[in-house]
Amino acid sequence: xxxxxxxxxxxxxxxxxxxxxxxxxxxxxxxxxxxxxxxxxxxxxxxxxxxxxxxxxxxxxxxxxxxxxxxxxxxxxxxxxxxxxxxxxxxxxxxxxxxxxxxxxxxxxxxxxxxxxxxxxxxxxxxxxxxxxxxxxxxxxxxxxxxxxxxxxxxxxxxxxxxxxxxxxxxxxxxxxxxxxxxxxxxxxxxxxxxxxxxxxxxxxxxxxxxx
Amino acid sequence: xxxxxxxxxxxxxxxxxxxxxxxxxxxxxxxxxxxxxxxxxxxxxxxxxxxxxxxxxxxxxxxxxxxxxxxxxxxxxxxxxxxx
Amino acid sequence: xxxxxxxxxxxxxxxxxxxxxxxxxxxxxxxxxxxxxxxxxxxxxxxxxxxxxxxxxxxxxxxxxxxxxxxxxxxxxxxxxxxxxxxxxxxxxxxxxxxxxxxxxxxxxxxxxxxxxxxxxxxxxxxxxxxxxxxxxxxxxxxxxxxxxxxxxxxxxxx
Numbered sequence: 131x132x133x134x135x136x137x138x139x140x141x142x143x144x145x146x147x148x149x150x151x152x153x154x155x156x157x158x159x160x161x162x163x164x165x166x167x168x169x170x171x172x173x174x175x176x177x178x179x180x181x182x183x184x185x186x187x188x189x190x191x192x193x194x195x196x197x198x199x200x201x202x203x204x205x206x207x208x209x210x211x212x213x214x215x216x217x218x219x220x221x222x223x224x225x226x227x228x229x230x231x232x233x234x235x236x237x238x239x240x241x242x243x244x245x246x247x248x249x250x251x252x253x254x255x256x257x258x259x260x261x262x263x264x265x266x267x268x269x270x271x272x273x274x275x276x277x278x279x280x281x282x283x284x285x286x287x288x289x290x291x292x293x294x295x296x297x298x299x300x301x302x303x304x305x306x307x308x309x310x311x312x313x314x315x316x317x318x319x320x321x322x323x324x325x326x327x328x329x330x331x332x333x334x335x336x337x338x339x340x341x342x
Numbered sequence: 343x344x345x346x347x348x349x350x351x352x353x354x355x356x357x358x359x360x361x362x363x364x365x366x367x368x369x370x371x372x373x374x375x376x377x378x379x380x381x382x383x384x385x386x387x388x389x390x391x392x393x394x395x396x397x398x399x400x401x402x403x404x405x406x407x408x409x410x411x412x413x414x415x416x417x418x419x420x421x422x423x424x425x426x
Numbered sequence: 427x428x429x430x431x432x433x434x435x436x437x438x439x440x441x442x443x444x445x446x447x448x449x450x451x452x453x454x455x456x457x458x459x460x461x462x463x464x465x466x467x468x469x470x471x472x473x474x475x476x477x478x479x480x481x482x483x484x485x486x487x488x489x490x491x492x493x494x495x496x497x498x499x500x501x502x503x504x505x506x507x508x509x510x511x512x513x514x515x516x517x518x519x520x521x522x523x524x525x526x527x528x529x530x531x532x533x534x535x536x537x538x539x540x541x542x543x544x545x546x547x548x549x550x551x552x553x554x555x556x557x558x559x560x561x562x563x564x565x566x567x568x569x570x571x572x573x574x575x576x577x578x579x580x581x582x583x584x585x
Contacts, residue, residue, distance in 0.1 A: 138431070138435075139431065139432060139435040140435070140439075141435060141436060141439035143439075143443070148432055148435050148436065185504075186502045186504045186505065189504060191446075192446075192448060193448045193450075196450075204402070207398070207399075207402070208394060208395045208398050208399075209395040209396070209398055209399040210399075223447075226450075229392065229395050230392075230395055230396050230399045239383075241381065241382070242381075242382050242383055242384075243382060243384070243392055247449050247450070248449075248450055249449065249450030250447060250448065250449045250450065251447070251448055251450075252447050257446065257447075258443075258444050258445065258446065259446060267439040267442050267443055268435055268438055268439040268442055269442075269447065270442055270445070270447030271435075271438040271439070271441070271442050272435075273447075284388060284391065284392065285384040285385055285387070285388020285389075285391070285392070286384070286388075287383065292449040292450075293449060293450065293451055294448070294449050295446070295448040295449065295450070295451075297446040297448060298445070298446040298447055298448040298449065300445065301442065301445035301446060301447060302449075305441040305442065305445055306441075317451070318451035321451075322451055335438075337428075337429050337434060338428040338429065339428060339429050339430070339431055339434040340428065340431070341431060342431070
């Protein structure tokens with residue numbers, strides 16, 4: 131059974147060194163406040179610059195309008211969970227997952243339960259389209275590993291599902307090895323691809339590592 | 343500038359405390375449970391916990407004024423699921 | 427021997443380098459796609475391929491660069507690039523309208539081709555398939571490409 135808060139590492143992209151990080155299986159009001167005070171203004175600055183330079187909207191960071199304040203689960207909810215990842219005193223990533231939103235569609239696991247990743251985002255300064263090099267790498271992997279652990283804890287054997295924003299398709303398909311089931315005609319106006327991880331794919335991602 | 347509380351860094355990792363209960367099931371109920379375990383590739387405990395999550399999720403949305411329907415696309419029919 | 431958390435972190439960080447990490451449809455309606463492209467799918471020609479090929483060939487027929495076409499039509503350069511790359515997800519009705527007007531073809535039919543409107547004419551899919559099969563992406567139009575394009579334009583008709 132996973133324990134939280136959990137000690138993790140992030141990688142400082144500038145120095146290529148690991149730095150201590152912590153993952154929490156709850157988003158506190160103070161995390162939302164930090165998102166409002168630190169993430170949002172940074173993202174707003176980026177969008178203003180893109181607008182001023184005449185960059186078309188479809189090339190902007192595709193999560194620039196996200197509002198995490200409305201995505202904190204009720205404390206008593208069993209069926210959804212949110213994670214916050216912190217490093218060197220600052221918020222670096224958020225993730226919101228559900229145990230009941232989606233059943234698997236891959237033929238070999240059709241109808242079985244999975245942890246569905248509703249939303250996942252890394253802080254603006256960690257996004258390669260905004261800052262080069264990004265401040266920290268590994269935020270996404272640490273959060274995805276947490277989703278896999280939850281899937282294992284809940285008896286879903288590591289099965290995951292998610293709808294990727296187009297800018298992130300290659301990460302899920304090529305780097306993590308998720309199965310691409312193509313554009314989903316039934317959700318999100320058919321504009322997002324749906325990906326799944328089997329128990330084998332998730333096991334490969336975790337690679338037998340003992341997470342504290 | 344408001345940052346997270348200092349105490350977060352000092353928190354020790356905690357596995358949630360658990361309580362145990364015994365559940366008596368009829369043969370029919372046990373068969374139904376075992377069939378779900380087989381179909382969902384889950385243990386009995388995992389199936390029952392997932393059932394609890396689903397029940398809570400449905401109840402919370404009903405409490406919010408939403409309704410639950412089954413939809414048959416072929417027959418173009420919708421049937422409301424009445425929860426007691 | 428199992429990988430340590432530190433080694434895993436360094437390895438996964440290399441995999442994640444340069445990658446965007448986002449999932450979720452914030453801001454998108456969680457509902458079905460508004461336009462069905464099943465007619466095209468049944469015919470075996472993805473609408474994005476046909477639309478991309480059409481725009482690309484029309485541009486080259488007129489001897490225009492991507493920038494020149496965008497300028498002539500009053501649309502974004504990025505839109506022309508994305509259309510020709512078959513990335514239609516963010517292409518809006520105004521862009522298609524401007525292209526149809528400049529190319530002097532039916533706005534309605536080009537909207538259907540771009541996936542912004544329900545396909546009304548089942549023969550459009552067949553025409554699109556034939557056109558896509560006969561055209562390719564060479565820099566200058568071959569005689570066959572020119573013939574295929576002229577035939578497809580005739581099928582699209584004027585506004």
